[in-house]
Amino acid sequence: MDFTARMRRLGTRSRIAIAASAVAVAGTVWGVATLVEPNGAAQQNLSREHDAPTGGSTGAPADDGAAGGTKDDGKGGPAGSGPQMPEDIAHASESGGNAVNITIDDGPDPNWTPKILAVLAKHDVKATFCMVGPRAKAHPDLVRKVVAAGHRLCDHSMDHDTSMDKKPVEYQEKQILDAKKLIEEAAGDGAKVEYYRAPGGAFTPDSRRIAAANGMRPLGWNVDTKDFQKPGTAAIVDAVKRNIGNGPTILFHDGGGDRRQTVEALDRVLAWLDEQGRPTGFPVRTAPDTP
Numbered sequence: 636m637d638f639t640a641r642m643r644r645l646g647t648r649s650r651i652a653i654a655a656s657a658v659a660v661a662g663t664v665w666g667v668a669t670l671v672e673p674n675g676a677a678q679q680n681l682s683r684e685h686d687a688p689t690g691g692s693t694g695a696p697a698d699d700g701a702a703g704g705t706k707d708d709g710k711g712g713p714a715g716s717g718p719q720m721p722e723d724i725a726h727a728s729e730s731g732g733n734a735v736n737i738t739i740d741d742g743p744d745p746n747w748t749p750k751i752l753a754v755l756a757k758h759d760v761k762a763t764f765c766m767v768g769p770r771a772k773a774h775p776d777l778v779r780k781v782v783a784a785g786h787r788l789c790d791h792s793m794d795h796d797t798s799m800d801k802k803p804v805e806y807q808e809k810q811i812l813d814a815k816k817l818i819e820e821a822a823g824d825g826a827k828v829e830y831y832r833a834p835g836g837a838f839t840p841d842s843r844r845i846a847a848a849n850g851m852r853p854l855g856w857n858v859d860t861k862d863f864q865k866p867g868t869a870a871i872v873d874a875v876k877r878n879i880g881n882g883p884t885i886l887f888h889d890g891g892g893d894r895r896q897t898v899e900a901l902d903r904v905l906a907w908l909d910e911q912g913r914p915t916g917f918p919v920r921t922a923p924d925t926p
Contacts, residue, residue, distance in 0.1 A: 729922070790811060872904055
């Protein structure tokens with residue numbers, strides 16, 4: 636074979652290798668994407684997911700269940716005593732129809748969480764609070780107020796590490812389960828954490844499995860208000876109105892800084908939802924994630 640033919644053959648092999656690599660990456664990483672539900676409806680998913688890092692642990696549960704080996708039926712019972720928690724990411728509302736889920740992330744915060752609670756009470760709306768473990772430990776009074784008001788608890792990890800999807804499985808497991816423990820200890824009276832939301836949507840198949848095995852439904856969102864960027868109250872409200880067609884779960888924040896705009900925007904959004912005849916509810920847990 637002459638030199639030109641050999642170079643042509645090497646070039647073909649390189650192109651094949653590059654194409655195969657691109658397919659492999661596309662198969663393991665997903666970002667903001669439109670998903671198709673079982674009934675054919677499109678649904679926006681603002682999470683991302685990666686497979687476990689190369690060389691990381693397989694994440695096998697410990698035999699004694701301390702690391703997540705005992706599946707929960709959503710009521711604190713062991714596997715077999717009730718429906719197994721699904722591992723897929725929830726978006727739909729338990730109330731079905733055109734109901735909307737209000738979710739509040741990154742708290743609790745001693746300044747802003749009480750104000751968020753006051754707005755929710757004003758509109759007689761229940762929400763899901765996705766809490767960071769150490770913040771729950773630091774403010775158990777706020778965690779108890781959230782529970783006493785009839786809202787639900789969600790695990791938002793220990794350190795809000797948005798690169799969790801690139802970390803070993805052991806790290807993900809510790810971030811999830813340590814936070815769950817702290818939140819439930821702060822809540823007291825047997826209150827349970829019912830969901831897990833990965834920071835920044837950084838889910839992995841392993842983190843979803845760990846959450847589900849410990850009674851927590853992985854929880855996504857459909858409408859990102861971008862309130863953490865403090866774009867102005869009007870912009871936050873407009874984001875909801877423009878994107879509510881993506882799906883029912885709306886993301887707000889009560890932690891991470893000055894949330895004055897969020898408090899004002901939430902008040903306006905809840906009033907607008909009421910005008911639109913849109914009730915509020917909680918995200919699905921054991922039921923399939925269907926609109």
